[in-house]
Amino acid sequence: MKTNLLTLLSLSLLLSISSCTIDINDGDGGTVTTPGTTAGILPEGGKLSGEITSNLTIKKGNYTLEGIVKVADGATLTIEAGATFTVSTNVSSSLVILQGGKILALGSASEPIVFTTTAKTAGGWGGITLYGRAPIKAVNGNATAVSEDGNAITYGGTDANFSSGIMKFVRVEYAGKKIGDGTSETNTFTFYAVGDGTILENLVAYKGTDDGFEWFGGTVSAKNLVSYGNFDDSFDWQDAWSGQNNSNWFAFQTVTGNFGMEIEASANVDNTAPKISNITLIRDTNTNPEVAGSTEISAIQFKRQGTGIFSNVYISGYKNLGGKNAYAVLIQDDATNTSQVNANPSKIVVSPLNYVNSDNPLVWGYAATNGGKTFTNTSTVTKVSLPTGAWATVDGVNLLSAL
Template sequence: MKLKNILQIASITAISFSLIHCPADSKKDNSAALAALALSSPSATTTVSADITGNTTWKGTVVLDGKTINVTNNSTLTIEAGTKIYGRAGSALFIHKGSKINAVGTATNPIVFTSSKTVGQRAPGDWGGVVIIGGGTNTRTGGQTEGANKTNYGGSGDNTDSSGSLKYVRVEFAGNEVSAGDELNGISSYTVGSGTSYEYVQVHRGLDDGFEFWGGAVTVKYALVTGGMDDDFDMDEGFLGKMQFLIGHKYPTSCGGTASSDPHGMEMDGSHNNGEASTTVTGLTSKPSVANFTLIGAGVTGGAGMRFREGMQGYFTSGLIYGFSKGNYMCNANAGTGQPTSPTVTNVLSETAQTASNTITCTSASLATAISSGSTLAALPITSAGSGTTDNCVFTTKPDYSTAASVGTPSASLKSDTNFNDAFFTDTQYYGGASSTNKWYEGWTEYVAK
């Protein structure tokens, strides 16, 4: 091997080490280290500061240079396995209607979107996040996306539309605040159709919601939200997606807690304005099918496990809810001119101590039954929440989200319920988002709080 190549490798190794092990008192981003990496190996780092209007591939190290990067003109952005994307303050990635993102990592080489700040100094809201705008349906004729880069969405589109795929992807420290109450989410999905899939995706330490869906019917499988500052999963405006194996794990105050006054595990709205009837598709309201989920609240203030309102419907089964100070469920009957708020909830277990805090003003008989007979959890229903509270939130011991043996099992398998007898769903017979034989989150996820 030539000396020049040896020196290049040594330089890259040293710089990469500095990106991971920067001094604790450094409050700057990694700009200098990233620039040095680019000089030592020009092909390894790409700085992006302009919109993408043609098919593009990202690999290696990518820096989003403080701007909203718009993917337009029916372009496809392909991101190779192992790519690291560092978002500087003010950065965000928008995939516009007609364009696609194909970000497919592996369990050993996930794709990571993260803060450009040094490890130990990162925080929720360091950069914007990923926004995908598809061609599906929505209860609005026209809405605008959150954030500074307002973009129109909505209408009666094609709910089988494809905006690409995300697989083995992490989105960390996102949620840049534009103004009070206006932050981007980790992954924002506007009218994203069922031709799009999210599998093995983690949103970690976001300032606002982990995943939020406005209409559409995107399919989601193996999704984890950790240390989020608001809702873990938010479904709105006629969302009709199918979802399985979901885990939401809020961090306690000692590890950052939450920023919102009502940080729910799931917050769900059927329509968009006090249950107003759909102005695009007659009778349209949010009606997802959600199976095998675990929601851990860690006692943070103001949050409920599941909040239903504005004509929300849908099917929810094989779930666990624990640790939410506001109660296991909140259900509001503000259906307005739209559909009634009436979700179908079966085989969902929740915390015994929170029963008195539940509010039921909707028309769901199954939810009333779930509250009266399913509030049986007297202890944390997962194997372990990890070591964050004892090691300064480093999580040297990572969480084990497999359902605790003491929880027991449902009396019948998932697909015995006709609402879930569908090719998308994996047949299971356990409560929660993971089991001792299905620890899908291992090996590619991150938990450190900063």
């Protein structure tokens, strides 16, 4: 009799589990309900849309993403290795982790998490944006600012150690979207006031129409980044971003591209210089800036009190174009030269540096008027070394082949 009772209880529990439903807010005040699935798990082939207000797990498989998907304060979006999202380009789409929300995207080198589009056209969607609660220094030293990604969210906080989650082995393709008149845009990866409790490792930004990676203040660091074929800058920051433990950044600019790195601190003299070890910036032959005749062709540009302490930097392919000079390092204004380059100790350091297959060797360029700086070209610098695998392969092309 005991055996039969246990059997009946087990059968009842099994039936209960198999009839669970998962509710995902559809963004219009209602929900999308999918019967026959385990609660909190998006079914294979499902659509991610609307606002996620409770924990949700996405397993290995193929999915779609449509519209502005927001992970709300208190909710965690978990994405397992091998999940692939095809993003709708018929509507404005992006993935946004709000302040207090978390993403746990845990791919692997052989089974990355991929966001792509059917059309495979640059700028098809808005990319991934994280909001944290770490400190920033915006214009005039303001501790908060309003985002320029179309969401108009106030960002900036006081928790330097704040965590927005983990992203490992994630590749985002064909993102970076112009908004309205083009004065605002999203990037492939955008980090607003993200704290250093967040883990960012082995991320690929592939062929977006704005920056590959951009930081707006915050303290987070990132390792093993690949910025490939992005139209604006490969790496960009402002609002006094201050990550201290960055390493292994690789940019390959091809067809269309502006600066390899564009660096500013929103004109705040008092800022903490971020630190990056091992940087490789390569500009492919016949790469042109977004705007014909633009001067945005140098490898690293510092402006508006931007700072950085960079070591083991390899730069190749930055050639003069249309009468404009390309430099390994370009100091854009007198104020940055005076307050940052000439600070004691200097808060702009790029050394050791190997500048090859490029014009204007051995000199930092100065677009302003108050002097120049020479450097020693160190041949012992080596290119970045990154793990191989599917995480850095698109349509059979190994993105690391230039290394």
